[in-house]
Structure formats: C-alpha cells, structure tokens
Amino acid sequence: MSLNVSNLTVHHGAICAVNQVSLAVPTGKLAAIIGANGAGKTTLLRALSGLNHPTHGSVMWKGEKIVGMKPEVLVRRGISHVSEGKSVIPELTVRENLELGAIWRRNAKESKESIDQVVSIFPRLGERIQQRADTLSGGERQMLAIGRAIMSKPQLLLLDEPSLGLAPLVVEQIFQTIRDLTTSMNLTVLLVEQNAMGALRIADIGIVLNLGKVVAMNHAQALIDDPAVRAAYLGY
Amino acid sequence: MESWRKVGLAVRKKIAFFIILGWLLLLIGDRVDELRVYQGAQIAMYTIALASIVLLTGYSGQVSLGNGAMMAVGGYAAALTLNNLGSPVWVAFLIAIVASSLFGVLLGIAAARLSGPYLAGTTLALAVGLPSIANQFAFLGGEPGLLFDVGFPPARLGEEFSQYKWFFWIASFIALLALFITSNILQSRYGRTWRAIRSSPLAAELSGINSSRMKVLAFTVSSGLAGLAGAVLAMTISLVAPGAYGLALSFALVTGAVLAGISSLPGVVLGAFILVIIPEISVAIADSLGNADKLNNYLPGLIASVLLILSVIFTPNGPGEKLRGHHHKKK
Amino acid sequence: MHKILETILIGITTGSIYALMSIALVLVWRSTRVVNFAQAGQAMLSTYIGFEIASRTEIFWLGLAFAIVAGALLGAAVDFFFMRVLFKHAVSGAAAVVAPVIATLGLLGLIRSIVGLIWGGDFKSIEAPASTNGFTMGETTIPFSPLNLLVIGIVFSILITLAVIFQRTNLGLSLRASAYAPEIAQLAGIKTARIRTIGWAIAGGVGGVAGMLFASSNFLTPYSLDLLLVFGFIAAVIGGLESMAGSVVGALVLGIGLTFILNYVGSSLVFIGGFSVLILVLLIKPDGIMAKGRARRA
Numbered sequence: 064m065s066l067n068v069s070n071l072t073v074h075h076g077a078i079c080a081v082n083q084v085s086l087a088v089p090t091g092k093l094a095a096i097i098g099a100n101g102a103g104k105t106t107l108l109r110a111l112s113g114l115n116h117p118t119h120g121s122v123m124w125k126g127e128k129i130v131g132m133k134p135e136v137l138v139r140r141g142i143s144h145v146s147e148g149k150s151v152i153p154e155l156t157v158r159e160n161l162e163l164g165a166i167w168r169r170n171a172k173e174s175k176e177s178i179d180q181v182v183s184i185f186p187r188l189g190e191r192i193q194q195r196a197d198t199l200s201g202g203e204r205q206m207l208a209i210g211r212a213i214m215s216k217p218q219l220l221l222l223d224e225p226s227l228g229l230a231p232l233v234v235e236q237i238f239q240t241i242r243d244l245t246t247s248m249n250l251t252v253l254l255v256e257q258n259a260m261g262a263l264r265i266a267d268i269g270i271v272l273n274l275g276k277v278v279a280m281n282h283a284q285a286l287i288d289d290p291a292v293r294a295a296y297l298g299y
Numbered sequence: 300m301e302s303w304r305k306v307g308l309a310v311r312k313k314i315a316f317f318i319i320l321g322w323l324l325l326l327i328g329d330r331v332d333e334l335r336v337y338q339g340a341q342i343a344m345y346t347i348a349l350a351s352i353v354l355l356t357g358y359s360g361q362v363s364l365g366n367g368a369m370m371a372v373g374g375y376a377a378a379l380t381l382n383n384l385g386s387p388v389w390v391a392f393l394i395a396i397v398a399s400s401l402f403g404v405l406l407g408i409a410a411a412r413l414s415g416p417y418l419a420g421t422t423l424a425l426a427v428g429l430p431s432i433a434n435q436f437a438f439l440g441g442e443p444g445l446l447f448d449v450g451f452p453p454a455r456l457g458e459e460f461s462q463y464k465w466f467f468w469i470a471s472f473i474a475l476l477a478l479f480i481t482s483n484i485l486q487s488r489y490g491r492t493w494r495a496i497r498s499s500p501l502a503a504e505l506s507g508i509n510s511s512r513m514k515v516l517a518f519t520v521s522s523g524l525a526g527l528a529g530a531v532l533a534m535t536i537s538l539v540a541p542g543a544y545g546l547a548l549s550f551a552l553v554t555g556a557v558l559a560g561i562s563s564l565p566g567v568v569l570g571a572f573i574l575v576i577i578p579e580i581s582v583a584i585a586d587s588l589g590n591a592d593k594l595n596n597y598l599p600g601l602i603a604s605v606l607l608i609l610s611v612i613f614t615p616n617g618p619g620e621k622l623r624g625h626h627h628k629k630k
Numbered sequence: 631m632h633k634i635l636e637t638i639l640i641g642i643t644t645g646s647i648y649a650l651m652s653i654a655l656v657l658v659w660r661s662t663r664v665v666n667f668a669q670a671g672q673a674m675l676s677t678y679i680g681f682e683i684a685s686r687t688e689i690f691w692l693g694l695a696f697a698i699v700a701g702a703l704l705g706a707a708v709d710f711f712f713m714r715v716l717f718k719h720a721v722s723g724a725a726a727v728v729a730p731v732i733a734t735l736g737l738l739g740l741i742r743s744i745v746g747l748i749w750g751g752d753f754k755s756i757e758a759p760a761s762t763n764g765f766t767m768g769e770t771t772i773p774f775s776p777l778n779l780l781v782i783g784i785v786f787s788i789l790i791t792l793a794v795i796f797q798r799t800n801l802g803l804s805l806r807a808s809a810y811a812p813e814i815a816q817l818a819g820i821k822t823a824r825i826r827t828i829g830w831a832i833a834g835g836v837g838g839v840a841g842m843l844f845a846s847s848n849f850l851t852p853y854s855l856d857l858l859l860v861f862g863f864i865a866a867v868i869g870g871l872e873s874m875a876g877s878v879v880g881a882l883v884l885g886i887g888l889t890f891i892l893n894y895v896g897s898s899l900v901f902i903g904g905f906s907v908l909i910l911v912l913l914i915k916p917d918g919i920m921a922k923g924r925a926r927r928a
Binding site: 362364409412413415416417419420421423424425427428431432435436546550553554557594596597598600601603604605607608611612 | 659664665667715716729731732733735736737739740742743744746747751852853856857859860863864867871897898901902904905908909912913
C-alpha cells in the first residue's frame with residue numbers, strides 16, 4: 064500500500080468537509096472516488112496534495128508521513144495534482160505550461176524528453192505546442208493539464224473531475240488515456256468524479272464519499288453491481 | 300413616540316457630555332502654561348483632522364492620503380477670505396469648509412471608482428503635488444505663504460488673556476462642535492451605510508445602496524472637516540504655507556488614525572494627543588543625544604513610522620479592539 | 631521643429647526613468663497583489679548607498695552596481711520579513727482593506743526617517759558619468775546631452791535583459807506562472823514563496839537603478855524620489871497595472887507629455903498635467919490603455 068490515509072479530517076472554517084476518512088490504495092491501482100457535490104472529494108484531494116491542512120489524521124505515502132508538507136515539496140515526492148477546472152495557465156503557451164511541470168527537475172534534456180512523451184500521448188497538444196493555452200478547447204485544456212502533471216514524473220496522480228464540462232466523446236478519450244497511463248506508467252491514481260459510471264468502469268477500486276465520510280469502498284466492479292450505489296449514483 | 304423620546308435623550312446626553320468637556324477644557328486652559336495651551340490648540344486641530352480620516356477610511360473604507368491637501372485647501376481659502384475680503388473669522392472658517400468640501404466632491408467623484416492601491420496611489424500623488432502648486436501661483440503667496448491673523452482676544456477677557464489661549468478657546472470650541480456633528484453623522488444611517496459599503500460592497504449594492512454616491516458624500520464631508528482643520532492649523536501658526544501641508548502631514552494623519560483606532564471617533568482625541576506628544580518625545584531624546592538638526596527633523600518621523608507599522612501589524616483596528624475583546628469583532 | 635524634437639528626446643529620457651520605476655511597481659503588484667509604496671523608500675536607500683560609493687570612489691558605475699545590489703537585497707528583505715509577517719497576521723474588520731497599503735506607507739516613512747538620520751536632508755548630487763552639455767551640431771546646441779543618451783541606453787538594456795529573463799528562462803517562466811496562478815505553480819513544483827522574493831529582489835534592483843539615474847539627473851534628498859514614485863505609479867496605471875510592457879509605453883508617453891507641458895506651458899502645470907492624466911485614465915479606461923478589457927482587481 065503506497066498510499067495510506069488514516070482518520071483524515073479537514074475543516075473549511077467551521078464546516079467539516081472531510082470527516083475521519085480512511086482509505087488505502089495499492090501501488091499501480093486506479094481508485095475512483097465518487098459522491099455527490101459537496102461530499103468532500105475535492106477537499107480530500109487538496110489535503111493530499113498539501114493545499115489544505117487537515118485538522119486531524121495522517122497520510123502515509125511511500126512510508127513517509129506527508130501531512131503538513133507544502134505542495135511544492137510533495138511534488139518532489141512524486142505527487143501530482145490536477146485540480147478542478149483550473150489546472151492550466153491561460154496566458155502561457157502549451158509548451159510553457161508543460162515545461163512548468165518539469166522546472167523543478169532541473170534537467171533540460173529530461174524535460175525535452177518528457178515533452179516528447181506527452182506529445183506522443185496527446186498529439187493534439189503537439190499541433191498546438193506554440194499556441195497560448197487560452198486558445199485551446201476544453202478537452203485540449205484537460206489534456207494539457209494532465210500532460211503537465213505527467214511532466215513531473217509522478218507516482219501518485221490526483222485528478223479532480225477531469226470530465227467536467229466536456230463532450231461525451233472527449234470524456235471517453237480522456238478516461239481511456241487515464242487508464243492507459245495508469246497501466247503503462249505504473250501510476251497510483253485517485254480519480255475524483257461526478258461521472259460515476261465512467262470513472263468506475265476504468266477503475267480498480269471504488270470509494271463512495273457522502274458528507275465527508277466514506278460510505279462504501281470496494282472493487283470497482285462490485286460497486287457497479289451494488290444496487291444501492293446504482294440507485295444513488297449510477298442512475299439505474 | 301417612545302423612540303422619539305429615546306433619541307432626544309441620547310442627543311441631550313451627548314450635548315451635556317460635550318458641554319461638560321468644554322467646561323473642563325476651559326478650566327484646564329486656565330491652569331496650564333503657554334506651551335501647553337498652544338499644544339492644546341494643536342490637539343484640537345488634530346482631532347478635527349483625524350475625525351475626517353475616521354469617517355473616510357474607518358467608516359467608508361477608502362484609504363486616502365489626500366486629507367493633507369484638503370487641509371491646505373481649507374487653510375488657503377480661509378486665509379484668502381480673511382485677507383482679501385476682510386470678513387470676520389467665523390466666516391473665514393465657514394468658507395474653508397465650503398471650499399474644501401467642493402474639492403472633496405471632485406476628488407470623491409474620481410475616487411468613487413477606485414479602490415485599494417489605485418485610490419491610495421492617486422491620493423498620494425495629490426499629497427505630493429498639491430502643496431507645490433501653491434509654490435507656483437503668486438496670489439497664493441508662493442513658498443513663504445500668506446498671513447493668517449485672527450486678531451487679538453476681545454478686551455473683555457482681560458489683559459492677561461494671551462493670544463495662544465485665545466487660539467486654544469477657538470480651536471477647542473470648533474473641535475467640540477465638529478466632533479459633536481460628526482458623531483451624529485456617524486451614528487446616523489449615513490454612518491451605517493458607509494460601514495455597510497466598507498464591509499460588504501456587493502451586499503450593499505444588492506440592497507439598493509448607491510455606493511458611488513455614498514462614497515462621494517464621504518469624501519465631501521471628510522474634506523470639509525479636513526478643510527476646517529486646515530484653517531484651524533493656519534490660525535495656530537498664523538500662517539498658511541505649502542510646507543505646513545506636505546506629505547508629512549498626510550502621513551501623520553493616517554498614523555494618528557491607525558494608532559487610535561481607525562474607526563473610532565472617540566479615539567481621535569488619543570490620536571491627536573499622540574501626534575502632539577511625538578515631537579515632544581523626540582526633542583527630549585534629541586536633547587539627550589546631542590541636539591543635532593538631523594535628529595530634530597527625522598526622529599519624529601521615525602517614531603511615528605515605527606508606531607504605525609507596529610500598530611498596523613498587531614492592532615490594525617486600534618488598541619480599542621484588543622480592549623473591547625471579542626464583543627465587536629466586525630465593527 | 632527643433633524644439634519638438636528636443637522635447638521628444640528629453641521626454642523619452644525622463645520617461646525611461648519612470649519606466650524603470652513603473653516596471654518595479656508592476657512586478658511587485660503582479661506577484662503579490664500589493665502596491666508597495668515602500669519601493670520609493672527602497673530606491674531611495676539604494677540610491678544613497680550608491681551615492682556614498684560613487685562619491686568616495688568617484689566611479690559612478692561602482693555606485694550604480696552597489697545601488698543595484700542594495701536594492702535587490704532590500705527588496706528581498708522587505709518581502710521576507712515585512713510582507714510575510716503582515717500576511718500572517720490576517721486582518722479582519724475595519725482595517726482589512728486598508729492594512730497592507732498603510733503598512734507599506736509606514737515602511738516608506740520609516741526608511742525615509744532612517745535615511746534622513748544618517749545622511750541628513752541637504753541636497754546631494756551624484757556625479758554623472760557623462761557630460762550634461764548638450765550635443766552640438768555645427769552651431770546649434772540641443773538640450774539633449776550624452777548623459778541623456780546614456781540614460782536611455784541603460785534603461786533599454788535593462789528592459790531587454792528583463793524581457794529575456796521573463797520570456798526565455800525557467801526563472802522567468804516561474805515568475806510569470808507564480809504571478810498568474812500561484813496555486814497551479816505550486817502544484818507544478820514551483821517554490822512560489824522563494825520565487826516571489828526573487829521577484830521583489832529584481833524589482834528592488836531595478837528601483838535602485840531608477841533612483842540613481844533620477845538622482846544623477848536631478849538631485850538627491852530624502853524627498854526627491856517621491857516624484858519618481860508618483861510618476862512611476864501614474865505610468866503603471868496608464869499601462870494597466872498588469873502589464874510591464876504597457877507601463878513602459880505609459881512611462882514614455884507620460885515623459886514626453888510632461889516635457890511638452892514643461893517646455894510649452896510652464897513648470898507650474900507639470901504636476902497638474904500628470905495628475906490630470908492619471909485621473910483621466912482611471913476614469914475612462916481603468917484597465918490602462920494597453921489592457922485588453924480585463925477586470926481590474928484591486
């Protein structure tokens with residue numbers, strides 16, 4: 064278990080957004096985190112990447128306690144977070160957005176190789192490599208965001224609602240790409256989604272959050288088959 | 300009808316308070332020496348000036364460094380009236396208020412659309428530049444300035460009645476009157492509206508408050524007060540000159556207001572006191588360290604700046620906040 | 631015809647000094663959302679240090695170098711000790727809007743007092759590294775001197791250097807990213823706090839150059855750089871506080887405009903002219919002439 068979350072509690076002012084959450088994700092597995100709006104999914108990711116500070120609880124990543132570490136430090140520990148809706152800097156070009164993810168590695172050669180790698184995964188980015196990011200479509204921006212995250216050669220990838228606002232066909236592509244990356248790069252992935260079906264279909268593990276608490280955690284397929292989950296989140 | 304009586308009572312209480320205060324000042328004025336009486340007049344002047352900052356920044360939330368310039372407008376207007384029209388002193392003071400209020404309207408119209416650093420920077424520009432304008436125009440007296448002479452104290456006060464004591468009486472009277480009126484304004488719905496605009500501009504707009512107009516009004520009243528203070532200042536030094544109204548004055552005003560509680564009207568007395576004390580303290584320090592010119596010129600500024608920084612960091616809402624504890628968290 | 635040309639050339643010279651100040655202000659604004667009025671104080675202190683070195687060694691360039699280093703160190707120090715402390719004491723209540731601005735003003739006053747206590751208030755002059763006599767072409771002497779040309783040269787070298795740093799280096803990319811979207815930059819592994827301090831250091835160094843150039847063309851007192859701050863601010867506003875290129879253009883336009891007023895109308899209206907420009911821009915096009923209609927966040 065490379066990621067171990069134990070009794071994590073995170074507050075937003077007076078509101079308890081994440082309430083005693085415990086979960087574990089094995090290396091190389093994709094865990095889908097689903098739940099209604101306001102269930103605490105985004106806050107959970109932000110706590111894992113260091114943007115929010117938990118009030119209680121601990122997080123073990125690769126055998127190290129990471130609670131309280133700053134985001135830029137966690138990046139160097141292999142954690143990459145693609146935050147909800149705004150992980151791309153519109154004023155910078157595609158290339159600059161990507162390069163940003165690898166600056167901390169301080170290796171120009173590696174950085175260039177990584178860009179080539181990202182472009183081979185997302186050819187559309189290659190076509191637009193010199194353009195400003197605000198000229199990109201929604202789907203392309205999401206690809207760019209994921210691409211930037213890959214540039215830091217992460218081992219843990221945190222994705223917050225990558226399908227938000229995208230057309231179904233694009234969503235399919237992105238989900239498939241995420242699945243492929245998980246396998247090919249042996250990533251551990253936490254995928255937060257409102258698109259519960261799409262997420263569970265590509266996931267190994269499924270976690271259901273409601274009002275900040277874990278209400279179900281199982282193999283993804285088991286959750287898809289679970290009538291209660293089906294009724295609440297899968298719409299049938 | 301019950302509420303009318305209540306309001307009447309509150310106002311009557313306030314009037315009584317001010318009258319008693321005035322009486323006390325009279326007594327004090329009789330017992331202290333010339334220097335203290337003069338400083339008393341200065342304190343009175345600063346209270347009026349600081350009240351203008353409390354209204355503008357503490358209540359309506361607009362950071363302006365322009366009140367020093369508004370004081371200049373008032374001072375010059377009063378001097379010109381006094382010298383060229385030969386009018387009585389109280390008319391001159393009235394003209395000072397009118398003139399500076401008019402400038403306040405203009406500044407307010409420009410400022411209503413600005414916020415934060417834009418407003419601060421613009422008024423900083425005004426503070427830096429306005430006094431130099433006086434240097435350029437002959438009828439404003441240039442660098443040496445114009446004389447400001449309110450005349451001798453009336454004969455019936457006796458031969459022993461000094462000029463400075465006269466200044467003190469006039470300044471205190473004006474200050475008490477100004478504070479009384481300002482206090483009423485701040486406690487009225489105008490004051491409440493300003494505070495609403497400051498703490499939650501969006502909510503204020505949504506409840507139908509015309510923010511722009513209220514902001515301009517704040518500038519107008521604040522400038523009027525500042526102009527009055529400027530005229531009082533001119534009286535105490537018998538002079539209006541650009542040097543008296545420079546950037547240092549605007550700084551001092553902001554400092555005094557922050558030190559005493561930026562939204563506390565009663566605090567202006569404390570702030571005024573501090574502003575007058577600082578030069579005293581620095582003279583004392585300078586004397587003990589060897590009376591160098593440099594020390595006299597720059598030590599007051601040093602002390603004031605340090606106090607300002609410390610209080611902005613640790614008690615940004617004034618020491619009163621700490622004393623009042625958690626009762627008034629959102630003043 | 632001559633006079634117009636002279637006016638424009640002098641205008642470009644003064645404008646380019648304002649440009650340095652305005653770039654420094656914009657740089658700090660973009661990275662921290664604070665207009666740091668204390669930058670005038672930082673520039674002042676750096677310039678006095680430069681003055682000391684220059685007058686003792688009689689080498690202007692050494693003084694300039696010291697001014698740059700002093701400015702950079704001061705900028706970093708102000709960010710590190712002052713700004714971080716300020717933001718840690720989160721402010722609420724009446725003073726919330728007001729506190730950072732007032733704090734930087736307090737710092738300006740503090741630095742000015744310290745400078746005054748050390749050096750006194752009398753007029754100091756910095757020996758310029760080039761002649762202040764106008765160029766002669768045959769029989770005519772125009773008021774444009776080698777010093778003016780040098781000033782323009784120095785400023786534009788700095789501008790080009792900054793442009794290269796910002797557009798072509800990883801440091802520049804980090805600076806831009808941290809200014810545009812600090813959270814995203816953090817998630818990309820950028821140490822945004824350190825980058826911000828570097829940005830302040832650069833701004834401080836640039837301010838030091840501005841102060842040295844301004845003082846060597848005028849004179850030096852604890853108050854003489856106030857005008858530089860004011861005009862630098864106006865230039866930044868004209869260009870829109872978000873755009874460094876815009877503020878350079880704004881500064882040049884301002885410099886030329888003010889020089890026209892100076893030469894054709896009279897010195898008394900120079901300040902009024904500048905102030906009117908400020909008010910006009912703020913009322914008509916608050917995002918600055920260069921901005922593309924982005925919302926102005928104060």
